[in-house]
Amino acid sequence: MTATRTLPPGTVVSVHSTRGDSGIWSVYRAERRKLSSQIAIRLLALVCLLGPFVFAAILKVQAGSPTDTLYGVWVHSSGFAVSLVLLAFAGSWGFPIVGGIVAGDIFSSEDRYGTWKMVLTRSCGRRELFTGKVLAAATFSLGLLLLTAVSSLVAGLLLVGDQSLVSLSGTLFSPGRSLGLVLVSWLLCAVPALAFTSLAVLLSIATRNGIIGVIGPGLVALAVQLLLLVGSGIWAHMLLIGSAFNSWHPLFNADAYYGPLIVAIVVSVAWTIACLGVSWLILRRRDFAGTPVARRQGWTTPVRVALALAGAIALLAIASNWGPVGVTATRLQANFTPAFNNLTLLQQRELGRAVPAGAKLNIVPTCSRRGSSPRGPGDWVCTMNVFIPQPGAVPFQQTPVSYDVSVQSDGCYKAQSPPAFIGNQLMRDAQGHNVVNPLYTIYGCFNTM
Amino acid sequence: MVAVRASNLVKRFDQTCAVDGVDLVVQEGEVRGLLGPNGAGKTTLLRMLFGLVRPDQGSIELFGRPRDGSDAGSLDGVAGFVEDPSFYPYLSGRTNLELLAELDRGRAQAHIDELLELVGLGSRGGDRVSGYSTGMRQRLGIAAALLRAPRLLLLDEPTAGLDPAGVREVGELVRQLSSQGAAIVLSSHQIVEVENVCDSFTVLRQGRVVWNGSAAQMRAQAPAPGYALATSDDQQALAIAAREQGVDATLAHGGGLEITVQEGYLDPYVIALGRAGVAVRRLELLISPLESMFFALAGEARPDARSEQSDRAAVSA
Numbered sequence: 001m002t003a004t005r006t007l008p009p010g011t012v013v014s015v016h017s018t019r020g021d022s023g024i025w026s027v028y029r030a031e032r033r034k035l036s037s038q039i040a041i042r043l044l045a046l047v048c049l050l051g052p053f054v055f056a057a058i059l060k061v062q063a064g065s066p067t068d069t070l071y072g073v074w075v076h077s078s079g080f081a082v083s084l085v086l087l088a089f090a091g092s093w094g095f096p097i098v099g100g101i102v103a104g105d106i107f108s109s110e111d112r113y114g115t116w117k118m119v120l121t122r123s124c125g126r127r128e129l130f131t132g133k134v135l136a137a138a139t140f141s142l143g144l145l146l147l148t149a150v151s152s153l154v155a156g157l158l159l160v161g162d163q164s165l166v167s168l169s170g171t172l173f174s175p176g177r178s179l180g181l182v183l184v185s186w187l188l189c190a191v192p193a194l195a196f197t198s199l200a201v202l203l204s205i206a207t208r209n210g211i212i213g214v215i216g217p218g219l220v221a222l223a224v225q226l227l228l229l230v231g232s233g234i235w236a237h238m239l240l241i242g243s244a245f246n247s248w249h250p251l252f253n254a255d256a257y258y259g260p261l262i263v264a265i266v267v268s269v270a271w272t273i274a275c276l277g278v279s280w281l282i283l284r285r286r287d288f289a290g291t292p293v294a295r296r297q298g299w300t301t302p303v304r305v306a307l308a309l310a311g312a313i314a315l316l317a318i319a320s321n322w323g324p325v326g327v328t329a330t331r332l333q334a335n336f337t338p339a340f341n342n343l344t345l346l347q348q349r350e351l352g353r354a355v356p357a358g359a360k361l362n363i364v365p366t367c368s369r370r371g372s373s374p375r376g377p378g379d380w381v382c383t384m385n386v387f388i389p390q391p392g393a394v395p396f397q398q399t400p401v402s403y404d405v406s407v408q409s410d411g412c413y414k415a416q417s418p419p420a421f422i423g424n425q426l427m428r429d430a431q432g433h434n435v436v437n438p439l440y441t442i443y444g445c446f447n448t449m
Numbered sequence: 450m451v452a453v454r455a456s457n458l459v460k461r462f463d464q465t466c467a468v469d470g471v472d473l474v475v476q477e478g479e480v481r482g483l484l485g486p487n488g489a490g491k492t493t494l495l496r497m498l499f500g501l502v503r504p505d506q507g508s509i510e511l512f513g514r515p516r517d518g519s520d521a522g523s524l525d526g527v528a529g530f531v532e533d534p535s536f537y538p539y540l541s542g543r544t545n546l547e548l549l550a551e552l553d554r555g556r557a558q559a560h561i562d563e564l565l566e567l568v569g570l571g572s573r574g575g576d577r578v579s580g581y582s583t584g585m586r587q588r589l590g591i592a593a594a595l596l597r598a599p600r601l602l603l604l605d606e607p608t609a610g611l612d613p614a615g616v617r618e619v620g621e622l623v624r625q626l627s628s629q630g631a632a633i634v635l636s637s638h639q640i641v642e643v644e645n646v647c648d649s650f651t652v653l654r655q656g657r658v659v660w661n662g663s664a665a666q667m668r669a670q671a672p673a674p675g676y677a678l679a680t681s682d683d684q685q686a687l688a689i690a691a692r693e694q695g696v697d698a699t700l701a702h703g704g705g706l707e708i709t710v711q712e713g714y715l716d717p718y719v720i721a722l723g724r725a726g727v728a729v730r731r732l733e734l735l736i737s738p739l740e741s742m743f744f745a746l747a748g749e750a751r752p753d754a755r756s757e758q759s760d761r762a763a764v765s766a
Contacts, residue, residue: 023552026553034540034548109537114535117496117501117535118536121527122553123553287501287502288502289493
């Protein structure tokens with residue numbers, strides 16, 4: 001070190017910025033650079049880019065399909081369904097994990113490396129640091145979401161095709177409309193994705209522990225999935241941080257409804273604001289007095305957080321019956337019957353039979369819930385009694401078709417019937433091609449509000 | 450102009466009062482040594498000046514601007530580090546400086562290579578910080594501080610981990626910045642490392658200021674320096690010391706004498722020994738006046754001269 005030449009004091013850094021921009025963007029640029037240089041983020045981007053192609057390629061060479069997921073049965077019939085299946089998976093697990101990896105360590109890493117004292121003694125205040133870091137995390141979360149969306153669409157369209165998508169009401173959406181709806185669906189999921197990113201920020205700041213910040217959102221997503229399976233009230237389910245990931249489902253009804261979608265977006269925004277608000281309060285009030293030995297990273301904090309999470313889950317499980325029951329036989333029948341009607345007509349057309357426009361089957365539906373309670377999510381049985389006109393003394397022949405229906409708390413369901421009633425998953429169309437039997441698995445969603 | 454004006458600063462952590470009613474004024478161009486043993490409150494005081502820790506009581510002004518913990522504007526022209534400088538270990542030294550320059554809104558990006566050269570890291574700037582030694586991190590920390598071309602430099606133990614040449618170079622750098630008008634606050638618990646660099650000292654003990662003044666004042670008030678003396682006839686040397694003015698001598702446990710000599714009386718004593726036919730075989734400064742003063746003020750035990758000598762003997766052997 002030779003002290004022969006130094007920068008004259010005060011000549012470079014002055015009170016006013018020479019670049020003329022806010023410190024927030026300085027922090028943003030620095031954080032963006034740090035995140036870009038991390039191997040975990042680069043790997044994540046690679047997975048988001050290539051994962052959909054790998055998924056679509058595997059589907060292409062396999063005869064089966066992921067029927068448990070909404071639109072899973074249609075992945076061989078329309079490239080748009082590929083994107084929707086990936087969206088459903090990403091909503092349940094992908095985005096919370098992405099949020100955790102991107103934002104869960106963005107603040108706690110400064111504790112781990114001891115760099116708070118370096119960054120807080122530059123020309124950016126706490127407010128600018130907080131805002132810049134949050135914006136960088138949000139940019140990466142949304143960027144990875146966008147990458148997955150584009151990749152899944154391109155993979156689906158390239159490897160499967162741009163065929164029309166069957167709506168949840170059994171009608172066909174044109175490729176153009178399907179594309180628009182798929183894009184809107186991905187866009188809607190950006191809102192809860194930001195909520196999970198904000199949750200990761202909160203965990204990162206509150207616990208100062210990168211492990212909790214990174215895996216915490218994934219654990220919360222797991223808890224949300226479990227809570228969606230219990231209880232019958234609609235309010236607790238609607239207020240969960242991850243419930244908005246399913247808010248796009250109603251858009252795929254022929255008659256879309258928007259009430260749950262609006263509530264879900266408001267709830268996600270509220271979660272985002274709450275998480276970021278609490279995070280800022282903690283950061284603003286914090287003294288950076290070094291890390292006492294007692295506060296150094298260990299297993300005490302993770303155990304405390306795990307216990308708090310378990311307590312919260314227990315409370316939410318108890319609260320899951322809060323509010324009116326949205327899943328009723330009347331609503332299920334009112335939704336399932338026209339879907340069954342439309343899908344039957346679709347099946348008949350694919351088999352080459354003439355079906356007049358606006359044709360309607362004479363159906364008397366009966367839906368009942370298995371178990372003690374006649375209402376609520378769970379396992380149902382719906383029997384479609386189809387009355388087919390007959391020549392002769394008996395004017396109608398009654399043909400009952402029974403479906404086992406698994407209904408979720410948000411009103412979305414999957415119905416399957418034994419092959420003896422409606423045939424196998426695949427059937428031969430009029431041209432001799434193997435196509436999906438529209439009646440084999442029926443997906444639907446109805447308004448629970 | 451006053452660079453730092455801190456009044457009645459108080460900071461408590463739980464039951465511990467880390468800083469208790471501290472006042473500090475540092476002028477531009479002044480190099481202030483902030484001295485005290487470990488736990489005296491030096492780092493907490495620097496953290497408060499940086500806004501990393503909010504004082505429970507008192508006020509801080511930097512260049513006349515009130516220091517508000519959430520306002521980075523009041524840190525304009527201020528740089529330095531507390532404790533050891535820390536960096537992102539997975540990035541190179543240069544990238545770390547680029548990120549810090551970005552947080553200064555990109556204004557010093559062009560000077561990074563120049564500063565890396567200045568602190569002796571020109572050839573290692575591209576290496577990851579995880580591979581740096583403590584001294585290299587210290588040098589990078591100084592470069593990070595200089596990136597802001599500070600008018601006020603707050604350095605906490607800046608020579609920790611540096612080799613003797615590095616310590617000397619930091620001293621030269623500090624003097625150079627000071628000559629250009631920068632105010633500098635150097636915290637240290639080793640007065641010998643900063644006594645030739647500082648214009649003034651503030652000594653802290655258990656969170657309180659126990660001495661404050663110029664280096665000249667401290668030297669004037671400092672007790673007589675202590676020496677280890679080995680002669681051909683220690684008994685006669687002891688007797689001569691008793692007759693000489695300003696000399697106080699005692700027999701040391703391991704042989705030889707320990708003497709304290711007031712300013713101006715050492716030479717006459719040595720001449721008197723020579724005249725009496727007593728050969729001086731070793732005369733070694735055990736503790737400097739400022740060091741002695743520091744130990745007295747800081748309430749620390751003076752290093753045991755005998756044990757120091759024994760250590761040296763062991764090393765020689």
